Amino acid sequence: MAIADLVKTKLMISRRVFLRAVMGLIGVAASAGDVATNTYAWAQAGLSGLPLPDEAVDATLKRLFGNRSFQRGDDKIKVELPQIAEDGGNVAITIDSSLPVSGAAHVNHIYIISDKNRRPMIAKFSFTPESGKALVATQIRLATSTDVRAIAEMNDGTLYAVSKPVRVTISGCDLPPQG
């Protein structure tokens, strides 16, 4: 009931929000014996901002794309990243794709995934014909030197992947321990 309300009030009912709600339910169920801590946390936290468990990049890819295979997209997607990022907390990334955003075969989504972050999924961008061209630029956090993947998902499910290494001097994900 509370979860249904929460999902309704979101700006967009994304897959992730839904998954989190489901995971919340599982969490509540699993922690039935541990009422004092876990249930309280899940109930308190409105679910969507709760930390999710760490994940290996293969698990992320499997979760997002199932068993679909990736095609090399080096000629279709251009990823601009610094070779050496001094501050892992703020790494500029530009993804410029020559894939069309309209027509019979067009790109629906572009994912940014970092292999060695604790949670590799960074961002997912979705395009419409109004975009004109599939280009996005943003700033991301990288935990350590890693490969960063850009994956374009076409409307027919074809996946094009590009990966690029970045050397990170200072981690962008580690805060000093609290308490």
Place this chain on the structure above:
Amino acid sequence: MAEIGRISIRLPSSIKQGDVIRVRSSVVHPMELVQRDKQGTIIRKNYNFIEAMSVTYNGKGVMRAETTQAVSQNPIFTFLLKVDRPGKLTVNFADTTGKTYEGNAEIKFT
């Protein structure tokens, strides 16, 4: 951080009909990181970060994004927009506390 949610949108100085323009939008937001205690255990709480972004032009969807904590503090998003008619560009952000932030820009031809 009284300014959380302040959005600024930067457009090219000259826009002509039919152009695909590059729009740069930034939002002031802490994009809170997961905290750990001295044992390395994750502190469980509701972290405040932007999880959704949507861009519309004259009410039509242009671009959407789902973001995680791996996007930097005070993030900047650059995207493209095809302009056939003058109109109103709206950029919307939603964070995990349920707050939404909206920024607008008027697009005119020069």
